[in-house]
Amino acid sequence: MTGVPSDTADQRELRSSVRALLEAHAPLRGQLSEGGSPWERLTAEMGIPALAVREEHGGTGATFADLAVALEEAGRTLLRAPLLPTAVAAVVLQDVAPQLVGPLLDGSSAAALALSSTLDTVPWAPGADLVLVVTGDALLLAEQAQVVPLEPLDPTRPLGRVVVAGDARRLGGPEEAGRARDLLHAALAAECVGAAQRCLELTVAHLKTREQFGRPLGSFQALRHRVADLTVLVEAARSSAWYAARLGPDLPVAAPLALATAADAFTAVAGEMIQLHGGIGFTWEHDAHLYFKRAWTTALLHDPRALRRLAFARAHDQEVPGA
Amino acid sequence: MTLERFRAEVRTWLAEHLTGRFEPLVGSGGPGREHEHTDLRREWERELASGGWIGLGWPREVGGRGASLEEQVVFHEEYARAGGPARINHLGEQLAGPTIIAFGTQEQKDRFLPGILAGTDLWCQGYSEPGAGSDLAAVRTRAERRENGWHVTGQKVWTSLAHLADWCFVLARTDPESQRHKGLSYLLVPMHQDGVEVRPIVQLTGTSEFNEVFFDDAVTAADNVVGEPGEGWRVAMGTLAFERGVSTLGQQVGFARELEDVIEAARASGLADDVALQDRVVEAWAGLQVLRHTAVRTLSSDAAASTGVEASVSKLLWATWHRSLGELAMVAQGPSSVVVHGGLSPLQNLFLFTRSDTIYGGSNEVQRNIIAERHWGLPRDRA
Numbered sequence: 001m002t003g004v005p006s007d008t009a010d011q012r013e014l015r016s017s018v019r020a021l022l023e024a025h026a027p028l029r030g031q032l033s034e035g036g037s038p039w040e041r042l043t044a045e046m047g048i049p050a051l052a053v054r055e056e057h058g059g060t061g062a063t064f065a066d067l068a069v070a071l072e073e074a075g076r077t078l079l080r081a082p083l084l085p086t087a088v089a090a091v092v093l094q095d096v097a098p099q100l101v102g103p104l105l106d107g108s109s110a111a112a113l114a115l116s117s118t119l120d121t122v123p124w125a126p127g128a129d130l131v132l133v134v135t136g137d138a139l140l141l142a143e144q145a146q147v148v149p150l151e152p153l154d155p156t157r158p159l160g161r162v163v164v165a166g167d168a169r170r171l172g173g174p175e176e177a178g179r180a181r182d183l184l185h186a187a188l189a190a191e192c193v194g195a196a197q198r199c200l201e202l203t204v205a206h207l208k209t210r211e212q213f214g215r216p217l218g219s220f221q222a223l224r225h226r227v228a229d230l231t232v233l234v235e236a237a238r239s240s241a242w243y244a245a246r247l248g249p250d251l252p253v254a255a256p257l258a259l260a261t262a263a264d265a266f267t268a269v270a271g272e273m274i275q276l277h278g279g280i281g282f283t284w285e286h287d288a289h290l291y292f293k294r295a296w297t298t299a300l301l302h303d304p305r306a307l308r309r310l311a312f313a314r315a316h317d318q319e320v321p322g323a
Numbered sequence: 324m325t326l327e328r329f330r331a332e333v334r335t336w337l338a339e340h341l342t343g344r345f346e347p348l349v350g351s352g353g354p355g356r357e358h359e360h361t362d363l364r365r366e367w368e369r370e371l372a373s374g375g376w377i378g379l380g381w382p383r384e385v386g387g388r389g390a391s392l393e394e395q396v397v398f399h400e401e402y403a404r405a406g407g408p409a410r411i412n413h414l415g416e417q418l419a420g421p422t423i424i425a426f427g428t429q430e431q432k433d434r435f436l437p438g439i440l441a442g443t444d445l446w447c448q449g450y451s452e453p454g455a456g457s458d459l460a461a462v463r464t465r466a467e468r469r470e471n472g473w474h475v476t477g478q479k480v481w482t483s484l485a486h487l488a489d490w491c492f493v494l495a496r497t498d499p500e501s502q503r504h505k506g507l508s509y510l511l512v513p514m515h516q517d518g519v520e521v522r523p524i525v526q527l528t529g530t531s532e533f534n535e536v537f538f539d540d541a542v543t544a545a546d547n548v549v550g551e552p553g554e555g556w557r558v559a560m561g562t563l564a565f566e567r568g569v570s571t572l573g574q575q576v577g578f579a580r581e582l583e584d585v586i587e588a589a590r591a592s593g594l595a596d597d598v599a600l601q602d603r604v605v606e607a608w609a610g611l612q613v614l615r616h617t618a619v620r621t622l623s624s625d626a627a628a629s630t631g632v633e634a635s636v637s638k639l640l641w642a643t644w645h646r647s648l649g650e651l652a653m654v655a656q657g658p659s660s661v662v663v664h665g666g667l668s669p670l671q672n673l674f675l676f677t678r679s680d681t682i683y684g685g686s687n688e689v690q691r692n693i694i695a696e697r698h699w700g701l702p703r704d705r706a
Binding site: 003004005006007204207208215216218219220221224225227228229231232235236238239240242243253254257260261305308309311312315 | 601602604605606608609612613616617619620621623624625626628629632633635636639640688690691692694695696698699700701702703704
């Protein structure tokens with residue numbers, strides 16, 4: 001089931017080559033045990049971070065929607081490499097500090113994106129060469145940031161506390177900061193969709209093969225209907241993420257909405273993945289908990305309810321409390 | 324013609340025609356309100372025909388306009404925005420016509436399509452039966468081929484607009500020895516004859532727009548079978564596939580208006596300041612955006628690359644969303660929502676009628692089975 005009907009012809013090709021690469025070089029388990037990462041191949045060879053960067057800045061001038069397809073695929077395997085923040089940072093920086101973009105495209109540098117409201121818990125901060133801080137009214141480059149690595153609940157995504165030491169360099173104002181936040185949200189939505197889709201596929205595969213009471217679990221209507229409801233959640237999330245990734249003029253509404261929809265779908269599917277696998281889904285050796293932890297930590301860091309209220313307020317030109 | 328010019332043309336025509344004697348139709352009809360202004364809506368259908376707006380997406384060679392998918396969406400959006408009344412012959416234009424175009428003979432096309440395009444022949448759908456709702460293949464209405472044509476006997480139910488219709492497309496068992504999907508035929512049966520009786524069903528809204536239809540030795544010509552006798556299931560399923568969602572975006576214009584009414588009701592009741600209610604309003608609003616994103620994505624998708632899951636996903640999404648909106652509509656009004664002032668208010672009607680959304684056109688449960696079986700290939704439940 002690799003076909004996604006809303007893919008363009010180029011995206012179909014991109015999807016299948018990224019998937020093939022990740023299946024060969026970054027299977028979920030392989031990444032965990034060896035600490036290995038297909039970073040080189042994804043960056044220098046395939047040029048994923050360059051996809052949505054304009055050619056004048058060394059990018060390939062494809063679209064953010066194309067990048068989103070690659071990030072979906074990264075979500076499928078819970079890629080243990082800072083592809084998402086690095087690629088988003090490259091897109092953001094090309095407009096405000098293009099001289100910083102180059103090293104992000106060829107894999108020599110990795111970025112972390114920190115929201116000022118959650119500086120104590122920044123994904124991918126450990127190991128980042130460059131830390132962008134997004135506040136309510138400014139986009140900052142924290143040149144002397146100190147990162148304190150933390151033990152993450154989600155073992156597939158490093159986490160650190162960012163201490164902005166010294167003066168941070170101001171790269172942009174409220175508009176640039178808002179744009180950076182929206183792009184991060186749109187990217188995370190795509191990642192959630194890919195991961196949720198994978199949860200669903202693994203769950204269906206289990207229901208087809210696991211037999212109880214002399215028949216496959218998947219023949220019980222109670223379970224089939226739950227799979228159908230999860231499918232609706234994932235397809236709806238896919239729609240919103242797809243819509244946001246087109247970066248239309250309503251991105252400030254579409255992006256937080258997409259992440260809210262996708263993060264909620266992902267937590268629901270990952271939770272049901274454990275339940276529908278039964279006892280095996282509760283074990284450390286099964287992958288279900290990795291998806292479950294990625295899903296919940298994403299939702300807990302970004303708060304779907306708040307994102308929805310933000311989107312609503314923006315759509316209705318209202319003041320957003322606390323934004 | 325560019326899409327924007329087309330949009331302007333639609334808008335202008337509607338502004339010029341949905342006025343004067345048609346003024347009372349603005350915002351009328353539709354699910355839960357199909358009983359409103361039926362005579363005037365018949366006239367309106369002919370008015371639309373005179374403007375060439377019927378059969379917009381039909382091919383030119385059968386008298387349609389051959390409009391693109393995008394143009395059809397634009398028409399539905401503008402129509403909804405102008406408050407155009409529910410189309411009294413949507414079953415003719417959206418189901419009977421496309422089925423005849425896809426599966427009918429040249430004679431059938433010549434005989435039936437002009438009446439739909441002219442807005443003169445109204446149609447209803449004879450699928451569901453008391454014993455064949457979600458399990459449509461359990462159809463028991465029989466049709467027997469005799470010298471003067473097909474003789475139809477049986478009972479259909481939930482037949483909307485049957486009391487107004489001139490024709491009914493009927494799924495009937497023509498092979499008495501057959502079972503399930505085999506041996507069914509797709510017959511076109513005239514409604515104005517002695518062997519057809521229509522009885523309205525009083526719904527939980529207190530109004531009637533669905534009917535029971537009793538066929539007691541009703542007759543239709545031998546030629547009035549679409550597809551070969553015995554192929555009725557394939558034809559009927561083909562018909563369902565035509566509901567591909569060009570009207571969805573127009574439908575959502577109406578949903579957005581309803582949501583605004585709900586928000587207005589919350590302001591009037593003072594509940595708009597309640598954080599819990601705000602969250603529900605935000606959820607409803609977000610759900611509507613997701614419906615729109617889903618419709619836009621489906622229309623941009625390559626249908627050939629799909630398992631067809633979109634139709635079921637879309638039905639489950641909108642029906643469930645709309646039903647929740649109906650509940651929210653009552654909560655937003657506060658306790659005054661329980662008082663009826665000489666007939667249901669629009670929000671009370673929304674609340675009650677939306678219980679049917681998750682049942683008709685393939686219930687939520689049927690849609691879930693379709694997703695499980697056709698999209699995921701999960702085995703059937705045969706306990």
